[in-house]
Amino acid sequence: MKLSEKQSQIIFRVNERLDRLFENDSPELLRESMKYSVKAGGKRLRPVLNILAAELFTDDTEENLDIACAIEMIHTYSLIHDDLPALDNDSLRRGKLTNHMVYGEAQAILAGDGLLSFAFEVMLDNAMRHKGNLEREMRAIKTIANAAGVEGMVAGQVMDVSLENTSYGYDTLSYIHTHKTADMIVGALLSGALLHTDDEEALRALRTYGEHLGHTFQIIDDILDITAGEELGKSRGKDVMEGKITYPSLFGIVKSFEMAKERTKKAIEALSVFGDKACYLKEIAEIMLNRSL
Numbered sequence: 001m002k003l004s005e006k007q008s009q010i011i012f013r014v015n016e017r018l019d020r021l022f023e024n025d026s027p028e029l030l031r032e033s034m035k036y037s038v039k040a041g042g043k044r045l046r047p048v049l050n051i052l053a054a055e056l057f058t059d060d061t062e063e064n065l066d067i068a069c070a071i072e073m074i075h076t077y078s079l080i081h082d083d084l085p086a087l088d089n090d091s092l093r094r095g096k097l098t099n100h101m102v103y104g105e106a107q108a109i110l111a112g113d114g115l116l117s118f119a120f121e122v123m124l125d126n127a128m129r130h131k132g133n134l135e136r137e138m139r140a141i142k143t144i145a146n147a148a149g150v151e152g153m154v155a156g157q158v159m160d161v162s163l164e165n166t167s168y169g170y171d172t173l174s175y176i177h178t179h180k181t182a183d184m185i186v187g188a189l190l191s192g193a194l195l196h197t198d199d200e201e202a203l204r205a206l207r208t209y210g211e212h213l214g215h216t217f218q219i220i221d222d223i224l225d226i227t228a229g230e231e232l233g234k235s236r237g238k239d240v241m242e243g244k245i246t247y248p249s250l251f252g253i254v255k256s257f258e259m260a261k262e263r264t265k266k267a268i269e270a271l272s273v274f275g276d277k278a279c280y281l282k283e284i285a286e287i288m289l290n291r292s293l
Ligand code: FPP
Pocket: 041, 042, 043, 044, 045, 077, 078, 079, 081, 082, 094, 153, 154, 157, 180, 181, 217
């Protein structure tokens, strides 16, 4: 099966499950605003990575599906909050109005809050339905909490925001991207695998792959902020305009792309322990490097 077909299959299952999960008794405005951003056309990268990591160990990923959806909810909450006037103040994402532009700031904050707490409710419900696998379920959920939380994505975001308009070097830039972007990618991969394996070597390999993938994603994001056209569907040129420290601002575009290439090579190398089974993950790393959107 081609990667594109595989991705479509996973995305179909995830979208169907998300629809079902959103059939709940929350106030209509809250549900609408959460769904608006969850269904705004994201690439579903993290759920896809979650299921593909699970498939390295099992043919049956039914137990992963709620967790994959929860990860997408956490990712979506982070984007809604990141776009708020108090943070990045963006009015466009994925070519659509951002949540606060449609529902107002207060409701956008609450939609994010709702998505974050609902994600953990969904994962805990799933764990309770799989009591025979409770320890692995708990390890997976803890991994996601850690990736999203105060030593993970929120930590990276705090450094990003608090160091705005200051000057810093590669170590700090790297810290920000490790936590803000790579941690959730690593968390998606590890939690996918953790439901089915305790093999530390395999888990380490997935972590290394995810870290390199996350950094590559961010380097390319920084480059596209300079080089992309309107098709990007979000603000462009903002990093330069605001004097933000980025890979290109520290190293220039050419060297930054070289660094992304090196990371991609290492990401793919890390997967060698899985042999051919990891072909989709390998291809995703290459696509990440060469993406224009
Ligand atoms: C784009 O993902 C987003 C990122 C790479 C993450 C950047 C990190 C933040 C915005 C953290 C914000 C954190 C808080 C706590 C507010 P993508 O290209 O996969 O997005 P898509 O879903 O649109 O495809």
